[in-house]
Amino acid sequence: MSASERLAELGLTLPEVAAPVAAYVPAVRDGDLVLTSGQLPFVDGALAVTGKVGADVDADTAQQLAATCALNAIAxxxxxxxxVDAIERVVKVVGFVASDPSFTGQPGVVNGASNLLREVFGDAGQHARSAVGVAVLPLDSPVEVEITVRVRS
Incomplete structure (x- = not known):
């Protein structure tokens, strides 16, 4: 099954690519790799939730936000x-979680992104990953995700 068919089966559509909030582009292709800039959990151009995970935002909500970031990164x-069907494999995911100092569940939050990528790309969605806790993210977003994918030549 193709990625576009899996998206449809999941009831998901790729959103419009979010406009950059600074001096960068959303994604760059270099040969057979595409690297995305960090994607925030924008829905219809806005962040539904802001704040620190473990204080203002619970881990389950943050995990759902990470899935939204991943969908934006796919777009x-x-x-x-x-x-989307030109994407052959997800190579690497980096997830940043704006965390309360006592919060240590960053890997569980970034699982939201990882799980969505596996649902969309199947075995080709398995990837290497980093999940990093940070003090603050742009626009006070709780989560940010970037991906590297291999594409068809």
Whole structure:
């Protein structure tokens, strides 16, 4: 089953690529790799939730936000890859979690992104990953995700 068919089966559509909030582009293709900039959990151009995970935002909500970030990252990658079905494999995921100092569940939060990528790309969605706790993210977002994918030549 193709990635576009899996998205449809999951009831998901790729959103418009989020406009950059600073001096960068959403994604860059270099040969057979596409690297995305960090994607925030924008829905219809806005953050539904802001704040620190473990204080203002619970871990379950943050995990759902990470999935939204991953969907936005897929859209960014697809925009320079020639469509979502041109993505062959998810290579690497980096997730940043704006965390209360006592919060240590960053890997569980970033699982939201990892799980969505596996649902969309199947075995090709398995990836290497980092999950990093940080003091603050742009626009007070609780989560940010970037991905690297391999695409068809």
């Amino acid at each position: 960014a990658a697809a925009s320079v890859a020639g469509g």
